[in-house]
Amino acid sequence: PALPVGPNAGLNINQRRHFPQWGVIGTWAPIGYGRYNGLAASVHNNYWHGLTIQSSFTFAKNIVSSYLGSSDQGNVHGDYPYIWQGDARLTPRFRFVNAFTYELPAGKGKRFMTTGAGRAVLGDWIFSGSTDFTSGAPNWVTTVDTSQTNYGAMPNRICDARNVPGGRDRNQWFNPNCFTQPAFGTFGNSNLGVYTDPGINNWNLAFAKAFPVPPLERGQLKFRADLFNAFNHTNFGNP
DSSP: OOOSOGGGTTSOTTTTSSSGGGOOOOOOOOOOOEEEEEEEEEEEEEEETTEEEEEEEEEEEEEESOOGGGSSOSOOOTTOTTTTOEEOTTOOSEEEEEEEEEEOSBSTTSSBOOSHHHHHHHTTEEEEEEEEEEOOOEEOOOOOOOSSSSOOOOOEEOSOTTOOTTOOBTTBSSOGGGEEOOOTTSOOOOOSOSEEOOOEEEEEEEEEEEEEETTTOOEEEEEEEEETTTTOOOOOOOO
8 A cells, every 4th residue: 555645644544555446465576686795715724734724704795675584574565665775684794714723743743742751741632623703693673563554664763773872782782762663654764784783702612632542552542622612702692
């Protein structure tokens, strides 16, 4: 139905339909879009002085008219399909992922402490891990529909929702005072991606050592310690 503004202001919702005698007529049209631009870089080596590393960095910006993954999370009124375009939730702005392994230069066949007590304590250790540093995914805010079309779920935005007085924390991640209810019969102007969810900062680390079993050192006793989220950093979900 048309918006209840101008000459349609005094008409009820059924009177504003194109074919009121048929009630609701729906259709699907492939009119959504996404514009992705990104820069990706990676570094890896096979083996260098005991170090093996693989790193990947991505900077991306993805502007979309709707979120197809959630079905119809843009404006699905055929006359206003693109008014809420914004950052796609499936594309964080930055991502930096690393995996590494390092063999200490001590122990059998290494440069230092090839035998004796030094090897027993410091030799043959392997240090490895993976890290993930990802910025938060873009998110949006909805409100009660006042458009009288069943499509107007966005509020009006009057300021930057990322600016929270006193700083963002787990109790308030965006500023709700930046949003107001749109006037009756209108669509709100707030778009997709008006703030970002908390990001990811995670370290997984591992220490491993193989102890030779005497007398012929044909057997091994292996010790391994795995530390998931090694620094106990809290990674919050979406607010």
